[in-house]
Amino acid sequence: MITFEGVTKRYPGGTVALDDVSLDCPDGRxxxxxxxxxxxxxxxxxxxxxxxxxxxxxxLIDGQDVREQRPAELRRGIGYVIQHAxxxxxxxxxxNIATVPYLLRxxxxxxxxxxxxxxxxxxLERSMAKRYPFQMxxxxxxxxxxxxxxxxDPPIMLMxxxxxxxxxxxxxxxxxxxLRLQDxxxxxxxxxxxxxxxxxxxxxxxxxxxxxxxxxxxxxPENLLxxxxxxxxxxxxxxxxxxxxLSFAGTSDLRLSDDAVRPATADAADAAGLDWVLVVDEGRRxxxxxxxxxxxxxxxxxxLAPVGATFRVGADSVRVALDAAVLSPAGLAVGVxxxxxxxxTAAGTDLLAVPTHGDGTxxxxxxxxxxxxxxxGGAG
Amino acid sequence: xxxxxxxIDLFWTWxxxxxxWHGADGIPxxxxxxxxxxxxxxxxxxxxxxxxxxxxxxxxxxGFLAISIxxxxxxIPTFGLxxxxxxxxxxxxxxxxxxxxxxxxxILVNTFxxxxxVDPDAKDAARGMGMTGWGVLWRAELPIALPxxxxxxxxxxxxxxxxxxxxxxxxxGGLGRYIIDGLARNDYQLVVGGTVLVxxxxxxxxxxxxxxxxxxxxxxxxxxxxxx
Numbered sequence: 001m002i003t004f005e006g007v008t009k010r011y012p013g014g015t016v017a018l019d020d021v022s023l024d025c026p027d028g029r030x031x032x033x034x035x036x037x038x039x040x041x042x043x044x045x046x047x048x049x050x051x052x053x054x055x056x057x058x059x060l061i062d063g064q065d066v067r068e069q070r071p072a073e074l075r076r077g078i079g080y081v082i083q084h085a086x087x088x089x090x091x092x093x094x095x096n097i098a099t100v101p102y103l104l105r106x107x108x109x110x111x112x113x114x115x116x117x118x119x120x121x122x123x124l125e126r127s128m129a130k131r132y133p134f135q136m137x138x139x140x141x142x143x144x145x146x147x148x149x150x151x152x153d154p155p156i157m158l159m160x161x162x163x164x165x166x167x168x169x170x171x172x173x174x175x176x177x178x179l180r181l182q183d184x185x186x187x188x189x190x191x192x193x194x195x196x197x198x199x200x201x202x203x204x205x206x207x208x209x210x211x212x213x214x215x216x217x218x219x220x221p222e223n224l225l226x227x228x229x230x231x232x233x234x235x236x237x238x239x240x241x242x243x244x245x246l247s248f249a250g251t252s253d254l255r256l257s258d259d260a261v262r263p264a265t266a267d268a269a270d271a272a273g274l275d276w277v278l279v280v281d282e283g284r285r286x287x288x289x290x291x292x293x294x295x296x297x298x299x300x301x302x303x304l305a306p307v308g309a310t311f312r313v314g315a316d317s318v319r320v321a322l323d324a325a326v327l328s329p330a331g332l333a334v335g336v337x338x339x340x341x342x343x344x345t346a347a348g349t350d351l352l353a354v355p356t357h358g359d360g361t362x363x364x365x366x367x368x369x370x371x372x373x374x375x376x377g378g379a380g
Numbered sequence: 381x382x383x384x385x386x387x388i389d390l391f392w393t394w395x396x397x398x399x400x401w402h403g404a405d406g407i408p409x410x411x412x413x414x415x416x417x418x419x420x421x422x423x424x425x426x427x428x429x430x431x432x433x434x435x436x437x438x439x440x441x442x443g444f445l446a447i448s449i450x451x452x453x454x455x456i457p458t459f460g461l462x463x464x465x466x467x468x469x470x471x472x473x474x475x476x477x478x479x480x481x482x483x484x485x486x487i488l489v490n491t492f493x494x495x496x497x498v499d500p501d502a503k504d505a506a507r508g509m510g511m512t513g514w515g516v517l518w519r520a521e522l523p524i525a526l527p528x529x530x531x532x533x534x535x536x537x538x539x540x541x542x543x544x545x546x547x548x549x550x551x552x553g554g555l556g557r558y559i560i561d562g563l564a565r566n567d568y569q570l571v572v573g574g575t576v577l578v579x580x581x582x583x584x585x586x587x588x589x590x591x592x593x594x595x596x597x598x599x600x601x602x603x604x605x606x607x608x
Contacts, residue, residue: 132600
């Protein structure tokens with residue numbers, strides 16, 4: 001566990017970068033420092049590996065003051081990832097990744113084997129090992145940066161806006177893989193970002209910093225969205241706060257209806273009275289939407305409107321399901337299982353009747369208003 | 381065209397005359413003297429220029445001062461320096477001092493600029509992963525700055541090889557001897573012979589540095605826009 005005890009950083013000019021910050025970053029979890037620029041979040045991160053020395057207060061790792069170790073030695077035991085990766089242009093990818101093992105005087109063969117293993121872990125081809133950074137895209141470089149930080153298997157990782165410099169599509173990809181990796185590795189991670197969405201997506205615990213280095217709120221993502229401590233936090237979280245809380249509501253308890261689901265072999269007359277039906281194949285995979293009133297005979301002959309987005313029951317959140325409902329021509333979200341077979345459909349209003357509670361990777365913190373929303377209505 | 385051919389012919393008959401290849405006045409002896417003066421000066425200049433450039437570039441302190449001094453040193457006419465110092469003490473040392481003064485600025489400035497231009501993110505990552513100050517300099521800054529450093533060394537080496545001809549003026553031999561003697565005796569063939577030898581030597585230096593560049597600079601640096 002990383003513990004901040006009244007950490008203050010004041011620069012000679014009088015600028016205060018950190019103002020009496022106290023906080024815990026629990027083991028095996030992702031703690032996100034988020035805030036406006038100049039909020040001191042990066043400074044806070046850098047006090048952990050002594051890249052910045054606090055003016056007063058202490059930073060402890062498992063109860064031991066970081067100042068008891070020499071900076072270079074301390075840092076070799078802590079993974080470090082920065083915004084533009086900061087790869088060494090003169091070293092090959094494998095030698096970049098093996099930087100810390102080399103510093104720790106592993107033999108070259110062992111260090112390179114470790115590098116190759118990590119390349120696979122972070123989703124890079126082993127064949128890229130002999131390339132140089134200038135031959136890699138920004139997203140690939142960032143993966144190398146993560147692999148490099150993991151090389152000596154440090155229990156702690158410090159990540160300073162690691163995904164901020166890549167385009168949104170690659171960023172989402174890197175975030176997903178990062179979460180998958182963390183599921184396997186269970187590192188104690190401190191992650192700095194200015195992007196509140198990234199903080200909510202990745203964080204087990206979020207610390208919000210305000211200009212002047214003040215820590216204004218430390219909370220779970222669910223609580224942060226539900227109960228921002230003050231106007232600053234509320235403003236920082238921004239709009240759509242309500243919709244965002246749906247990201248933490250699971251879809252496993254959702255009641256889905258099979259009424260509107262028909263195999264392609266069925267006759268349109270069977271579905272008379274329904275506005276839209278979802279046509280599925282033998283494996284119950286969705287083929288498309290159609291209006292039975294406009295079809296004579298088998299549904300297989302009907303013109304189909306595209307299914308649009310679907311959601312994975314259990315794995316996806318209510319927010320994803322709601323999105324699918326809005327995008328569907330029928331106004332119904334299509335829930336599928338892992339194989340992509342349709343389980344059932346739900347209308348947008350049914351989705352909102354689901355109490356918002358987490359069921360995924362995050363700590364479950366029930367949001368206020370559960371009871372107010374009452375029981376979910378039947379689907380159909 | 382005819383003119384150039386005459387020059388080459390003139391040089392060739394001079395070069396192949398058997399008397400050129402023996403004794404204290406022969407080409408081998410003069411060439412060795414020339415290489416010796418150039419080599420010693422370049423070595424001293426490299427030690428001074430690299431050490432100062434690396435320290436100033438790494439710490440980021442004293443950059444303005446170092447560059448200013450280097451530029452002032454560049455403005456001093458080497459020939460004048462040689463005459464001036466020779467008057468004070470008649471030995472080869474003043475000549476070498478003049479050559480070192482000529483060679484230090486390009487090495488110093490390029491080393492400093494090379495180290496300073498190293499991507500701050502790479503430096504931050506190096507430090508953050510647990511490299512000591514020396515480690516950052518040795519494992520990151522120096523190798524990344526190498527293309528520029530080598531360019532500075534090459535510039536200095538060529539200047540020194542060409543300028544070492546002044547050693548002959550106070551009478552210390554070298555390839556400059558032929559040029560000065562030739563001018564004094566109105567022996568055109570001698571002047572051309574000496575000059576062509578110096579030019580050839582400079583070309584060889586150029587080739588050596590091209591080879592070094594391929595040998596010691598990481599392909600990761602040559603492939604990017606920072607190749608010199």
